[in-house]
Amino acid sequence: MTADTDTRSTLRAQTPGPSTSKEPVRISVRDLTLRFPVYGVDAKSLKKRLAAITVGGRLGSHAGVTEVTALSNVNLELRAGDRLGLVGHNGSGKTTLLRALSGAYEPDEGQVEVEGRIASLLNLSLGIDPSATGYDNIRLRGRVAGLTAREIEERLEGIAEFSGLGPFLAMPVKTYSAGMQARLAFGAATAVDADVLLMDEWIAVGDADFQQLAHKRLLKLVERAGILVIASHDHDLLRLYCNKVMRLEGGIATEVVDIRDMDALLAA
Amino acid sequence: MDSATHMLRTGRRGALFEFNMAFQDLRNSGRRLGLAWSLALHDVMSRYRGSILGPFWITLSMGFMVLGIAFLYANLFAVSVKDFLPMVALGIVFFGVITGVIVEGCETFVAAAGMLSQTSLPMFTFVWRTVFRNLINLGHHLVIVVAVLLVFGTWRHSHPLEALGGLILLVVNAAWISMLVAITAARFRDIPQVVTSVMQFAAFVTPVFWPADRLTGPRRIVLDVNPFYHMLEAVRSPLLGKPTDPGTYAVLTAMALVGWAVTFGLFSVTRRRIVHYL
Numbered sequence: 001m002t003a004d005t006d007t008r009s010t011l012r013a014q015t016p017g018p019s020t021s022k023e024p025v026r027i028s029v030r031d032l033t034l035r036f037p038v039y040g041v042d043a044k045s046l047k048k049r050l051a052a053i054t055v056g057g058r059l060g061s062h063a064g065v066t067e068v069t070a071l072s073n074v075n076l077e078l079r080a081g082d083r084l085g086l087v088g089h090n091g092s093g094k095t096t097l098l099r100a101l102s103g104a105y106e107p108d109e110g111q112v113e114v115e116g117r118i119a120s121l122l123n124l125s126l127g128i129d130p131s132a133t134g135y136d137n138i139r140l141r142g143r144v145a146g147l148t149a150r151e152i153e154e155r156l157e158g159i160a161e162f163s164g165l166g167p168f169l170a171m172p173v174k175t176y177s178a179g180m181q182a183r184l185a186f187g188a189a190t191a192v193d194a195d196v197l198l199m200d201e202w203i204a205v206g207d208a209d210f211q212q213l214a215h216k217r218l219l220k221l222v223e224r225a226g227i228l229v230i231a232s233h234d235h236d237l238l239r240l241y242c243n244k245v246m247r248l249e250g251g252i253a254t255e256v257v258d259i260r261d262m263d264a265l266l267a268a
Numbered sequence: 269m270d271s272a273t274h275m276l277r278t279g280r281r282g283a284l285f286e287f288n289m290a291f292q293d294l295r296n297s298g299r300r301l302g303l304a305w306s307l308a309l310h311d312v313m314s315r316y317r318g319s320i321l322g323p324f325w326i327t328l329s330m331g332f333m334v335l336g337i338a339f340l341y342a343n344l345f346a347v348s349v350k351d352f353l354p355m356v357a358l359g360i361v362f363f364g365v366i367t368g369v370i371v372e373g374c375e376t377f378v379a380a381a382g383m384l385s386q387t388s389l390p391m392f393t394f395v396w397r398t399v400f401r402n403l404i405n406l407g408h409h410l411v412i413v414v415a416v417l418l419v420f421g422t423w424r425h426s427h428p429l430e431a432l433g434g435l436i437l438l439v440v441n442a443a444w445i446s447m448l449v450a451i452t453a454a455r456f457r458d459i460p461q462v463v464t465s466v467m468q469f470a471a472f473v474t475p476v477f478w479p480a481d482r483l484t485g486p487r488r489i490v491l492d493v494n495p496f497y498h499m500l501e502a503v504r505s506p507l508l509g510k511p512t513d514p515g516t517y518a519v520l521t522a523m524a525l526v527g528w529a530v531t532f533g534l535f536s537v538t539r540r541r542i543v544h545y546l
């Protein structure tokens with residue numbers, strides 16, 4: 001991969017880029033803080049809400065929404081060619097950061113700016129309808145990912161071939177085994193042209209043959225995509241796909257470092 | 269390829285900014301109407317997958333309901349079936365659209381939780397999905413409308429263009445109620461029950477099954493304050509060849525303006541939070 005050497009040389013020059021720069025593909029996260037309001041079972045009932053009002057302020061303090069700070073003051077600058085691995089314990093904010101990058105979560109403070117087409121492959125089952133056929137699911141998934149009906153028809157053959165499901169594609173997905181579902185979902189999800197690819201740990205799907213296939217396809221996708229951000233607990237996997245790494249702990253992010261310094265980062 | 273190549277998400281920057289972001293959501297959904305349509309079509313197709321008649325099943329059951337009610341009530345009210353049946357048939361079909369859009373509104377965001385929590389799809393897309401789904405169903409039920417108009421010869425007096433205008437007013441109003449319900453139902457899980465009860469009640473106080481002219485004098489207030497009556501009449505009267513009260517258009521227009529203003533305002537305020545409600 002030729003982009004590799006370019007990236008490493010620009011790695012040190014991580015100035016918080018002025019927004020005037022017309023970089024084609026770019027992720028810029030500044031002072032991102034994200035809090036989850038926890039709407040307890042209590043607060044979700046209108047009756048309890050109303051009851052709280054009628055008895056005055058006393059119960060009101062309980063109705064005050066509890067918040068969990070999932071990310072605090074995260075800063076991140078990525079350019080084309082950057083392939084960032086996110087490491088951290090469960091609940092450290094990796095998935096939340098990915099979701100914020102996908103545009104699903106709105107920051108409470110700070111900002112997230114992404115230039116380029118985003119493909120978020122956070123959940124393989126996104127937009128999969130178990131009672132629809134394999135073909136219908138590919139179409140549905142493609143539409144959700146932003147492809148037009150025609151683009152999907154053009155890619156349908158390729159996806160079908162990749163999935164290796166053959167005649168099963170005309171059957172409802174609920175008749176598939178877990179591995180077959182993974183093949184379908186993976187094929188459909190990775191058929192998009194993306195500049196920014198967001199992935200949550202789910203690469204280890206299917207049998208050995210399929211893992212090989214998936215690996216090849218993913219590498220191709222990574223080559224095509226300008227930026228990859230992947231959260232994973234599998235350090236070998238991160239070494240394979242990424243050239244940079246960032247550690248999250250309790251919603252607080254470290255600096256982005258070169259993948260070769262991952263061990264030092266993890267030991268810290 | 270409709271590519272949203274630039275995305276900016278920031279913390280709160282005041283009411284005007286929030287309003288702009290809400291408006292941007294609306295605009296983006298407009299660019300992706302095809303997606304809303306595909307999702308709606310998929311919903312309809314998957315609901316009736318494996319059945320031979322497909323969505324025509326509801327059309328069929330609706331047809332039987334129309335016949336049964338029309339003959340029974342025409343007897344009870346001692347009016348001729350010829351006058352009564354077209355009224356009931358159109359009433360059931362178009363009130364069905366109102367109920368469908370509003371009741372299914374409860375599920376709009378809740379059912380889309382998966383997509384909303386990992387993509388930047390506009391929220392309005394899912395509102396349109398609910399609306400389109402019901403319009404597709406209406407498309408099937410038009411069989412009843414056309415059959416009734418033909419069989420009873422009512423079509424000779426119909427004003428289809430006026431009815432189409434009325435349908436647009438109906439949908440515009442049903443859509444804001446649907447969205448209002450969608451937001452509140454995401455936050456408070458009691459809302460679906462409340463909405464279902466209200467719509468059941470509305471089916472009886474709105475002249476769907478009974479002729480509106482049975483109410484005379486001051487008792488007509490029951491009709492005048494009923495928004496669903498106006499929504500229904502805007503479509504039904506022109507099809508039956510009856511004059512539509514100009515007041516109905518005034519009420520519907522005012523309702524659409526105020527309703528959308530309130531709903532959009534609420535959306536601007538809650539937009540960031542909706543995904544966390546789910």
